Amino acid sequence: MKTSSLKLIALSIGLAFSLGAAAAETMSKDDYKAGETKIAADYKAARAACGAKADNQNDICVAEAKGKERVALAELEASYKPSRKAHYEVQVAKAEAAGAVARERCDDMAGNAKDVCVKEAKAAETSAKAYAMAQMKTSAATATGNEKAAEAxxxxxxxxxxxxxxxxxxxxxxxxxxxxxxxxxxxxxxxxxxxxxxxxxxxx
Known part of the structure; x- marks a missing residue:
């Protein structure tokens, strides 16, 4: 993954924690259930669309559909029950979804090129997840520090x-x-x- 892409991931994850940890809006249970229903319908439609594709293009399409579903569910959960952990799970879902699609795309290659592609995909996923964990810990430590400072x-x-x-x-x-x-x-x-x-x- 290019350095610019890694920077974009870092910025997006950092923004998610800075905004997510402070989220005050709450979602009703009915809205949550409606969200689940919509996500399930979107996934079903996306999977159906994959049927028109063949071979690895079908595999990539399915991986994208599954990834979008998982990310959407994680975001829904984070909106319903906001927390640093919930927003961390959103970033993990995004990293794993992107990694799964990237690995499927590697199947279009062969030999060493494919091996390198897979390793790069795994490295990008690992880096994104590690950064998300670091951001969550930093956010928690900062909040704890502020609380202790306020108490002091x-x-x-x-x-x-x-x-x-x-x-x-x-x-x-x-x-x-x-x-x-x-x-x-x-x-x-x-x-x-x-x-x-x-x-x-x-x-x-």
Whole structure:
């Protein structure tokens, strides 16, 4: 597979994970069932069309029909129950579908040319699946990192707030001690009023 093709696969897989992992839309069960019915009908029609072809062209046609069906089912599942794993399965389905068709096309060749063709097809499929796995792990790690960072920030804010609360309490306690000491120089009603004010300032 050419380098440009590999880059396109990488970009498409990366986009699928960046958008897929954040997908918020949900599909109803009825829509899901309708999707399954449509996919089955499309596959049946595609297989029927293959009947007009012969030999390896028929095999290629069947492989394409099966591949489209599998990819469509994987995409339907990812839409119904969005997750990183579901979108990873879509990329795997695409890689395996493309690989199956590519290997069937190799049957039009012979000898070493066919062997090379098959190895290239398998290598392209393996690379696409490996990239999809790497993207899924990266996406998961990034999300986990963000969650931990958010937790750390939240925890830090909580600790800062608690520290400020403790500091304010210590400050009031210190001021209360000072006020009590000042009241000590008074007597009678004046002292009582002074202590009442000190306690009020302290929040007691």
């Amino acid at each position: 920030r939240s925890d830090a804010k909580g600790k800062v707030a608690e520290a400020r609360k403790d500091a304010a309490s210590d400050k009031r306690e210190a001021q209360y001690t000072v006020d009590k000491e000042k009241c000590g120089s008074l007597a009678g009603t004046a002292k009582a009023q002074c202590m009442d004010q000190a306690r009020a300032n302290m929040g007691k």
